[in-house]
Amino acid sequence: MSRPDVSPSQPLIGGDAAPDGIPASSARHGLAAEANAPSREADALAQRGANRSEFGRAWRRFKRYRPALAGLVFLVVLVTVALLADVVAPYDPLVPEPRLRGDAPSREHLLGNDSIGRDILSRLLYGARIALVVGLGASAIAVVIGVAIGAAAGYFGGLVDQVLSRVIDTLMAFPTLALLVTLAAVLEPSLRNVVIAIGATTWSSYARVVRADVLSLRQRDFVSAARAAGASDTRIIARHILPNVVGPVIVLITLGIGGIIILESALSFLGIGLDPSEPSWGGMLNDGRAYIRRYPHIAIVPGVLIALTVLAFNLLGDGLRDALDPRQRS
């Protein structure tokens, strides 16, 4: 089995393009459909059995790729820490201690203090919450928009497809950060608005993949059968087509979260993201940048943590692609 080399890679600061080297039109052939779609309406018991063995096979394929397991373990730890931040953080992440400004790591403050004396370790731990909330929240918005637009374009074709495809291509080819910065600058700087702004600018990869998949799925016999049976367009899309794109979309989400986390930190780093008091990893880097000469320790650890988190999501995504995306199966 070949390793996935041509991956939708993580951009410098996020979601621009997924240069997977395959022209959009021929990108996929909806092989996900092979998995279980035709048996969708089949005997419930038999289907459950099929699904279980499908899941079992996917899990076996996933386990074979060690780095993905490592990524999964790291993320489980990160999620736990984020959930338990109140318990595990040694100090309040928001309260400054003026007398400890820029203090180097010590026994009391393991990673030192930032430029106004807040405990860096505690801020990092709470920062995991922000990173995960932004990553998951923005992905959710991007998935909803992208799947809806991609499905509409692929299913209805014709003029609808032409117009929507143009919009998708434009968004893919345009520097995401430029758009995001503009949007973030006009919105109030809050967690909710950052999530919305990122979600609204990163949906194009979902739309592209879903469109290509739907384009080939709608030709399939089971769709014709559903149509002959009198199902409406909405029903056909929701019940017969979309279940078949779940696999590729899950893979894309995992590979995309890293890019989104980098986008959020880039925004906060530029000072247009979250309020500077919020313990966002990017915001901490901004603080570190301002004091890079005097207190270089401030800038180091947040960057390492961002990189590890992004790496973990990317490795997990690679593993999931092997497991869930039948194109990679040998």
Next chain:
Amino acid sequence: MLRYVAGRLLQGVAVIFLVSFATFGIMQLAPGSPIDLLIGEGGRVNQAQIDAIERKWGLDQPWHRQYLTWLGNVAQGDFGRSVLRTGTPVSDMLLEAAPITLRLNGLALLLSTAIAVPVGILAATRRYSLFDYASMLLATLGVALPGFWVALMAILLFSQELGWVPPYGTQGWRAYLLPVGVLAFQETAILARLTRGATSEVLSQDYVNTARAKGLTDRAVLGRHIVRNALLPIVTVLGYRLAFILSGTIVVETIFAWGGLGGLFIDSVLNLDYQVVQAIVLLLATVVVVGNLLTDLAYAVIDPRIRLK
């Protein structure tokens, strides 16, 4: 072919309109106005004076009217004036900033291509070798590291500790090393992975076996059959790389205080200097559209299968 190019050009123009219209709309959502910033807090200006300023800049018109006026001016080569830098023509600002960005991004694109393509091909042809593992490990890391953090660490090491390069600015060739290096870094990682993938795919094709079977040397197989085919997907992504590297330039120019388009863009967005933002976005959109068009044409030139269709 001509028909195809004409069609693509038309689509490109539509895309540019779409982008400029969207930006104009977004900027209308902004809570404040540039006049507030211009006056400052507690400025002693009465309503009549504000109205006069608004009339002068056309800010009293409904926004669709403003958009049309702006479009008409742009068509005549007038990009308006910066409200913030009272009255400097935006086109002057662009002409000053664009060459800086062009140099930075051009060098970074060249550098990353020059490194990534050979590394990717070598890694694919020596699959599972130490070189393959090492370069792909580096590439995987490179993709995950946030560019602005790499920039900070580079400043810390090469400027602060070693004193080899200035931490910011554009003076002298040494000042180019860090910004170009940082901008090319991630680009190289992505492109190397892509090249390796494309090359491995070609390696498993029947025509490669055929070429070997008929007794061609490894070098001939590589040059004539593998590289030429592997280059196709690499050329296709050039358009995306452009978008990607332009995103990167915003951050890199801000960190290294380069007065290019990226730095100017952030300044203008933060100060709600609409005319400047609009003009830069329009310029970016044009660059992206032209870049993608050239990519498609290059693709047709390289691949006879597309040309002959």
